[in-house]
Amino acid sequence: MSAKTVFDAPTGSVSAELIAVIVAVPSGDPMVMTVEAGDALPSGPFEVAHRSLQSGLRAWVEQRTGHALGYLEQLYTFADRERGEGLGAGRRISISYLGLTRAEAEAAAVAGASWRRWYDYFPWEDQRQRAAQPLAASIEPKLKRWMAAGGSRLAKESRRTRAEIAFGLDGRRWNEELALQRYELLYEAGLASEANPSGRGANGLGRAMVADHRRILATGIARLRAKIKYNPVVFELMPPAFTLLQLQRCVEAIAGMNLHKPNFRRLIEQQQLVEETGDMVAETGGRPAKAFRFREAVKEERAVVGTKLPIAKA
Numbered sequence: 001m002s003a004k005t006v007f008d009a010p011t012g013s014v015s016a017e018l019i020a021v022i023v024a025v026p027s028g029d030p031m032v033m034t035v036e037a038g039d040a041l042p043s044g045p046f047e048v049a050h051r052s053l054q055s056g057l058r059a060w061v062e063q064r065t066g067h068a069l070g071y072l073e074q075l076y077t078f079a080d081r082e083r084g085e086g087l088g089a090g091r092r093i094s095i096s097y098l099g100l101t102r103a104e105a106e107a108a109a110v111a112g113a114s115w116r117r118w119y120d121y122f123p124w125e126d127q128r129q130r131a132a133q134p135l136a137a138s139i140e141p142k143l144k145r146w147m148a149a150g151g152s153r154l155a156k157e158s159r160r161t162r163a164e165i166a167f168g169l170d171g172r173r174w175n176e177e178l179a180l181q182r183y184e185l186l187y188e189a190g191l192a193s194e195a196n197p198s199g200r201g202a203n204g205l206g207r208a209m210v211a212d213h214r215r216i217l218a219t220g221i222a223r224l225r226a227k228i229k230y231n232p233v234v235f236e237l238m239p240p241a242f243t244l245l246q247l248q249r250c251v252e253a254i255a256g257m258n259l260h261k262p263n264f265r266r267l268i269e270q271q272q273l274v275e276e277t278g279d280m281v282a283e284t285g286g287r288p289a290k291a292f293r294f295r296e297a298v299k300e301e302r303a304v305v306g307t308k309l310p311i312a313k314a
Contacts, residue, residue, distance in 0.1 A: 014091045018057045019043040019213075021075065021220030022067065022099045024115065025237045028249035031115040032217060033067065038116045040210045041217060043094070057097050071100040071236040075219055078212060098220045100236040118221060119256070121207045121214055124167075125179055125221065126256045139191070139205070140169060146189040176255050177226050183218040225255055232273060235294040241277050243289040244268065273298055 020042045022033035035042050044060040054072055062068050075096040119126040124139060143163045150156035166182045168174035186192040186205060193208035194215075208214065228234045234251055248264050268274060275295050280288040 014093060015045070016093045016095065017043050017045055018053065018060070019094045019096045019216060020057060020061050020099055021096065021217055022061065022069065022101060023118075023220070023224065023237070024101050025250045025253050026115075028246070028253050030118050030253045032118045032121075032220075033113055034116045035113050036210070037112070038114060038120075038207070039213075041213045042113060053095060054097070057099075061099065067101050069099040069101055071233050073098050073223075075216070075223055078216065094216070096216050096219065098223055100224075100233060102237060102239060116207075118217065121209065121217060122179065122183065122221065123206055124182070125176075127174060127176070128252060128256060128258050139167065139186075142191055143167070143169075143185075143189060146191075174257075176257055177222055179222040179225065180215070180218040181222075183215060187215070228254060232294065232298055235273075238294070241279065241281070241291040241293055243281050243291060244274075245289065247274070247292070271298075 020033070022042065024031050024033075033042055034040060042061055044057075053074070058069050058072065075098050078094040078096065079091075147156055147159040147163060150159045162181075162185060164170050164172050165175075166178050166185050183192065187195045190196060191205055192214070193205065194212070206214075209217065224233070228251060234247070234254070237250055237254075238247060244265055247268070248259055248261065251264070252259050273295060274292040277291040277293050279291040281291045282288045
């Protein structure tokens with residue numbers, strides 16, 4: 001069932017839907033499963049026949065996209081009254097989930113589902129590339145004009161502080177976990193396409209999505225970026241055997257930041273997250289490298305103390 005279909009509801013009614021942020025990282029590039037030519041996230045109704053929310057979501061996601069989900073956790077319940085405006089007369093509640101899969105981006109999708117780069121929707125979030133710097137530079141003056149239009153001195157100061165923290169302005173550190181706050185700030189400032197439906201896409205600040213699907217995607221990105229620092233969920237996105245460079249590239253892709261290679265490998269070794277397979281893998285443009293696999297025992301060992309991955313700039 002499409003996102004547009006589940007939005008329709010009779011006057012005064014309440015409809016519930018499940019919506020999925022499904023992530024894969026093939027070839028070191030974070031991808032999200034979309035429908036409606038990339039304009040929406042996969043969504044469908046919660047039905048009485050479903051044994052649970054998770055089982056229901058797994059069933060229709062696999063049916064809709066052709067991909068089985070691995071790791072799955074609930075993200076957030078979106079129930080703001082204005083979410084249904086222009087999309088039906090009833091109240092709509094969306095229960096969102098974050099799902100991880102090893103599916104390749106080249107794999108065939110069904111029923112119009114397709115993989116899209118999540119940085120197409122949030123280009124400023126990819127701090128690995130120098131191309132993000134001119135984009136950030138173009139956003140800063142627009143935010144400063146928004147700060148200046150804040151009304152009272154206190155309101156202007158509040159806007160300035162929030163923008164500086166969110167976008168790492170005026171010498172503040174860029175915090176990769178603030179993906180949702182950055183999008184919401186751009187929306188509030190009228191710089192996100194969704195804030196001005198009549199001029200959708202005109203400002204060029206990332207690809208727009210229907211309703212609040214880009215906000216939900218930002219929520220998933222922020223959650224995953226925080227999660228990989230204390231939970232080994234990143235291995236849900238890796239093939240059964242991989243090199244340490246491939247693992248580092250996957251973490252960098254999710255975080256949107258370049259990592260310090262020696263520190264990364266040192267922490268992986270200290271945490272005993274992986275073990276050698278005994279095989280060698282030929283990496284592009286270099287000598288064959290050792291192949292590793294995730295140590296399943298880590299899940300039990302880290303249940304209490306957690307697993308820490310090195311998210312730090314190179």
